[in-house]
Amino acid sequence: MVFKRLLGAIGVGGPSVDTVLAGGAVLPGGTLSGQVHLEGGSSAVEIEHITLELVARVEAEHEEGESEGLVVFERFTVGGGFRLAEEERRSVPFSVTLPWETPVSELYGQPLGIVLGVRTELAVAGAKDKGDLDALAVRPLPVQEAILEALGQLGFGFKSADLEYGRIGGTGQLLPFYQEIELTPSAQYVHAVNEIELTLLASPVGLEVVLEADKRGSLLSSGHDALTRFTVGHHEVATRDWNTQVDGWIRELIDHRASYGTHDAYVHGDPYGGTHQEHHHDHHDSHHRSGPGIGTAVAAGAAGLAVGVVGGMVAAEVVDEVGDFFEADEDEGGDEG
Structure with missing residues (x-):
């Protein structure tokens, strides 16, 4: 400038x-x-x-x-x-x-x-x-990149990414908002969910992986999402088979979505040891995470997630340019929301 x-x-x-x-x-x-x-x-x-x-x-x-x-x-x-x-x-x-x-x-x-x-x-x-x-x-951090790359390798498509004001209950989230990446399901899971929402909350020791599945419409599932959490350590990035790991997380998410009304959770292992898992099945509310935003900032092609020589997620087209940010009213302040 x-x-x-x-x-x-x-x-x-x-x-x-x-x-x-x-x-x-x-x-x-x-x-x-x-x-x-x-x-x-x-x-x-x-x-x-x-x-x-x-x-x-x-x-x-x-x-x-x-x-x-x-x-x-x-x-x-x-x-x-x-x-x-x-x-x-x-x-x-x-x-x-x-x-x-x-x-x-x-x-x-x-x-x-x-x-x-x-x-x-x-x-x-x-x-x-x-x-x-x-x-x-x-x-992204190496462990965030490994997870996103695995999703691309597994055939999940990129739909959008945005920042949502609010907090995800039960996590160690510190900021007043969280990043949500919306994915279209791979062919293997397209019968079960419309989309999967991913949040990767980083900390000095590792990552909280929050997965949410919008269930296909039925009278029982309307308005409910299956929410699943996992934790991994930064040190694990080079030692895991990430395609197998991430596919296992998706399977857990899909398998547990049917018990949406139980409001239960179970935990195995120690945080950031790679085996910490929680499952919640709740309504969206002010203490949960909000649903997908309407203002998608990235438009991807039909393939969505492109697996190329780097085998990762690539957004094909940006439709909301960063320049618009600088034209916004700078007096909107620090606690807008």
């Missing part, structure tokens, strides 16, 4: 700011580096603080229907406490750690339609201005 003159709260003639992120996609829980370039305005000012906000476009369900808004999910103060002279140029380097639950926005370099950004806030003499907004690209 070019330098952006701050004309809001700080006023005409204020400093300019341009945040430049280090090149390439970053990992959830990984390091985001870059520099904040400042240029003084028509007079010297005291820079009280420079803060980076991680923002995401999130869908929310409410009584009136669904809506989208910007949610701030992390803030970092990366500088401040210095005087910026008239027309002075200064660069402030930064290196911050992303939350482990930061959504994945691309796979094998292909965008999934998840819109993330880094917004720079500059505080001068008690006034704050959000002066720069840059797109953030996040690639």
Whole structure:
């Protein structure tokens, strides 16, 4: 981006700011580096603080229907406490750690339609201005990639990916929203479900894998989903047969969907030891996960999930461009939902 003159709260003639992120996609829980370039305005000012906000476009369900808004999910103060002279140029380097639950926005370099950004806030003499907004690209952790690749190898099709405001009950989720990847079933399971929804909640030690199956319509199954959870450790990425593992998870999900009304769960083994499993069969409610969003951000071809030389999930076409994110009202704030 070019330098952006701050004309809001700080006023005409204020400093300019341009945040430049280090090149390439970053990992959830990984390091985001870059520099904040400042240029003084028509007079010297005291820079009280420079803060980076991680923002995401999130869908929310409410009584009136669904809506989208910007949610701030992390803030970092990366500088401040210095005087910026008239027309002075200064660069402030930064290196911050992303939350482990930061959504994945691309796979094998292909965008999934998840819109993330880094917004720079500059505080001068008690006034704050959000002066720069840059797109953030996040690639999956190795264990997340292994699971997504296995789904592609097994014949599941990519339908959409979005961010849903709310929390999934019974998990260790920390952010106020979660990422949901919607898949069309492979030929083996097309008779049993319309779609499968996948959430991959990362933590420092591993991954919570949440699978949900929308059951085909019947009077008994209407309005109910089968929800199944598994945990795996980061260290297991190189030791598992992921096609067999993921297919086993899908079979468990399908096999247990019939007992949707029991509200029970069972657990085997230790968390992140690879054998931790839970099954719940409930109505959607405010303490559960919400259903699929209406604003799909990725349109895939008929094949959906393409298995190529890398054998993974590739979105064929992006229909909601990231540029729209920067045209949104930046005053929507950090707790929209």
